Amino acid sequence: MLELLTATGLALAAGLNAWIPLVLLGALDRFTGLVELPPAWSWLANEWVLLILLVLLVVEFLADKVPGLDTVNDVVQTVVRPTAGGIAFGSGLGASTVAVTDPETFFATQQWVPIAVGVVLALLVHLLKAGARPILNAATAGVAAPIASTAEDAGSVLIVVAAVLAPILVLLAIAAAIAATVWLVRRRRRRRSARTRPEPDASA
Numbered sequence: 001m002l003e004l005l006t007a008t009g010l011a012l013a014a015g016l017n018a019w020i021p022l023v024l025l026g027a028l029d030r031f032t033g034l035v036e037l038p039p040a041w042s043w044l045a046n047e048w049v050l051l052i053l054l055v056l057l058v059v060e061f062l063a064d065k066v067p068g069l070d071t072v073n074d075v076v077q078t079v080v081r082p083t084a085g086g087i088a089f090g091s092g093l094g095a096s097t098v099a100v101t102d103p104e105t106f107f108a109t110q111q112w113v114p115i116a117v118g119v120v121l122a123l124l125v126h127l128l129k130a131g132a133r134p135i136l137n138a139a140t141a142g143v144a145a146p147i148a149s150t151a152e153d154a155g156s157v158l159i160v161v162a163a164v165l166a167p168i169l170v171l172l173a174i175a176a177a178i179a180a181t182v183w184l185v186r187r188r189r190r191r192r193s194a195r196t197r198p199e200p201d202a203s204a
Helices: 002-016 019-031 039-045 047-063 069-092 103-108 113-140 144-165 167-196
Strands: none
Touching (some): 002 069, 002 113, 002 144, 002 167, 019 039, 019 047, 019 144, 039 047, 039 069, 047 069, 069 144, 113 144, 113 167
């Protein structure tokens, strides 16, 4: 149960920022005893991989703070974040090496399922984030972009830390994601209703 919550938390964090969970997982494995990655994912702790992930993290960190550019970044990340979520979920569940090195066994033994679950979880969070950002930008003339982005990055870090140290707290992240989804759906319905509502007759 705790292992599943850890994997879920890592995937959710990837939906907010693709690189934060991967960087933290690799760094915690390499420099601390808090995480021991399974053999299939030990490459995340390689110093060159960590350096590349860190550079990509900095690029996304900056791009996501600029109104307009953040929307473009979200389009690009539609592929990247779910992929990172699949990797994070798979590593969190301790996927075996065969799931990565032997495609035939990978599909025959259904070891692709954890990765697919991670992809879906990260994609759902990403779509929520990408859907909410234009609304916030429009409502605040772009002022909210860096604030919202910083909050999302901080949330991603906190979810990873919780997933590693206290997986039960991931339930709070799940509840927050559900609440945010309800808010976004209601907000979109209100905007759609406002567009279709007939304007009052000025001549009356």
